[in-house]
Amino acid sequence: MTGERPIGEDDLQAFVDGRLEPSRYQTVKAYLASDPARAEQVQREIEQRDALRARLAFKAQEPIPARLRVANIIAAQRRPIAFRLQRMAAALVWLVLGGAIGAAGGAWWTERSSQPAVQMAVADSAIAAHRIYVSERLHPVEVSGDQEAHLVQWLSRRVGKPLKAPDLNAQGYRLIGGRLLPSGAEAAALFMYENGSGNRLTLYVRSSVGEGETAFRFETRGDVSAFLWIDEGLSYVVSAKADRAQLLPVAEAIYHQFETTSGPAKDRL
Amino acid sequence: MDEIVSLLEPQIPGLRRYAWALLRDNEAADDLVQDTLERAIRHWSQRRRDGDLKAWLFAIERNLFLNAVRQRKSHGVHVGVEALENAPSSTETTESHMGLRDVLAGLDALPEEQRSVLLLVSVEDLSYQQAAQVLDIPLGTVMSRLSRARGRLREFMENGRNAVLRRVK
Numbered sequence: 001m002t003g004e005r006p007i008g009e010d011d012l013q014a015f016v017d018g019r020l021e022p023s024r025y026q027t028v029k030a031y032l033a034s035d036p037a038r039a040e041q042v043q044r045e046i047e048q049r050d051a052l053r054a055r056l057a058f059k060a061q062e063p064i065p066a067r068l069r070v071a072n073i074i075a076a077q078r079r080p081i082a083f084r085l086q087r088m089a090a091a092l093v094w095l096v097l098g099g100a101i102g103a104a105g106g107a108w109w110t111e112r113s114s115q116p117a118v119q120m121a122v123a124d125s126a127i128a129a130h131r132i133y134v135s136e137r138l139h140p141v142e143v144s145g146d147q148e149a150h151l152v153q154w155l156s157r158r159v160g161k162p163l164k165a166p167d168l169n170a171q172g173y174r175l176i177g178g179r180l181l182p183s184g185a186e187a188a189a190l191f192m193y194e195n196g197s198g199n200r201l202t203l204y205v206r207s208s209v210g211e212g213e214t215a216f217r218f219e220t221r222g223d224v225s226a227f228l229w230i231d232e233g234l235s236y237v238v239s240a241k242a243d244r245a246q247l248l249p250v251a252e253a254i255y256h257q258f259e260t261t262s263g264p265a266k267d268r269l
Numbered sequence: 270m271d272e273i274v275s276l277l278e279p280q281i282p283g284l285r286r287y288a289w290a291l292l293r294d295n296e297a298a299d300d301l302v303q304d305t306l307e308r309a310i311r312h313w314s315q316r317r318r319d320g321d322l323k324a325w326l327f328a329i330e331r332n333l334f335l336n337a338v339r340q341r342k343s344h345g346v347h348v349g350v351e352a353l354e355n356a357p358s359s360t361e362t363t364e365s366h367m368g369l370r371d372v373l374a375g376l377d378a379l380p381e382e383q384r385s386v387l388l389l390v391s392v393e394d395l396s397y398q399q400a401a402q403v404l405d406i407p408l409g410t411v412m413s414r415l416s417r418a419r420g421r422l423r424e425f426m427e428n429g430r431n432a433v434l435r436r437v438k
Contacts, residue, residue, distance in 0.1 A: 008412075009412060009413060009416040010409075010412040010416075012416070013412055013415045013416055013419070014397075016419065017390060017391070019397075041420075041423060044423050044426075044427075045419045045422075045423055048372055048375070048419070048422055048423060048426060049391045049419075051372040052372045052373075052376065052387070052388075052391055052392055053391065053392050055371070055372050055373055056286050056289070056290055056388075056392050057286075059282075059285055059286040059289045059290075059298075060282035060283060060285065060286040061282070062282075062285070064278075064281050064282070064285075065299055067299070067303060068281055068285075068299060068302055068303055068306065069278075070273060070274045070277045070278055070281075070306060070310070071274055073303070073306050073307055073310060074273065074310055077307065077310060077311070
């Protein structure tokens with residue numbers, strides 16, 4: 001045929017891949033018919049292409065591992081602090097339970113050695129308040145959750161630091177309200193939440209100026225569990241009749257919400 | 270979020286297969302895919318809306334692979350870059366005793382740029398245009414590189430077979 005483009009290596013490759021338009025395909029086929037040696041090579045390349053596809057097919061048919069699920073990767077990227085907190089909390093439990101103090105854990109322990117006594121006192125007050133008020137049927141709170149703005153403003157002023165009532169809907173808990181408590185010579189705030197099955201949890205917050213930040217610490221008194229930590233000049237204690245695994249996500253959510261309020265993200269944990 | 274999931278997940282099987290073909294190690298290959306997905310998600314908003322998602326993802330994966338190769342080279346541990354460019358056959362199967370070679374051994378005989386073009390076009394079904402984008406080379410270069418890769422693979426498979434037959438005699 002006159003005027004037709006001569007056969008090129010791009011034609012032969014597209015022939016191997018089966019990507020030629022029909023008219024060009026016929027042209028290449030005619031060309032190969034006239035050159036048996038070339039046709040033999042092309043046939044080999046087609047076979048090897050098929051062999052390579054077949055040899056590797058199994059990998060694309062395997063179920064996708066959980067760590068490659070896009071939702072999991074996104075979640076991991078969104079919650080780096082929570083994850084690291086969880087690891088830290090797990091490491092701390094080891095410390096308390098086993099006394100197996102690793103290098104990093106040991107440093108944390110000695111650095112904070114003056115604090116546990118103070119923290120324990122805060123934990124005791126918080127858990128005592130929890131016990132007294134969650135079982136109160138008529139007056140569990142002084143100001144109810146439907147006046148949240150007023151409640152938060154009032155408690156912030158008395159505690160001397162800007163507070164907020166964390167949103168725990170994602171954890172299944174709704175704010176009932178809060179009250180003011182004495183804490184030594186100072187004031188403490190108690191927020192109370194309730195879930196669908198009537199279980200209550202409390203968040204106790206008081207000023208802790210001058211005390212360094214701490215990681216999560218887990219305490220139990222009888223059937224009440226608590227996570228406590230100090231951050232940005234405030235002591236937090238979240239208490240509930242729940243086990244550690246149930247309470248940790250709540251503590252993380254609270255930590256995270258206060259962290260986003262108080263400005264720049266910290267890379268301490 | 271739903272959009273990211275629905276666009277990315279269909280690409281994962283191919284990304285895993287390409288990674289495995291390059292690395293031949295299940296864990297290392299999935300590490301590479303995970304790095305690829307993390308990077309894609311982080312840079313999701315910067316991706317060109319009209320751009321080709323598949324080509325973008327394979328380009329990220331290949332660049333991460335090449336970075337790792339370079340890093341290993343500069344640290345001078347384990348494997349030199351020649352070994353990775355021309356990986357030794359790790360796939361001696363019973364077929365090879367019968368005079369046939371595992372096609373993966375032939376793949377290993379190719380330099381990385383030829384291996385990649387072959388995998389992207391022959392196995393992952395990227396268009397020549399997409400392959401040009403991934404490899405960051407002109408379309409014409411894709412065609413000539415593909416031609417060289419297939420020629421070299423063919424020769425390797427044939428010479429390998431002859432070599433085996435001679436040894437049997």
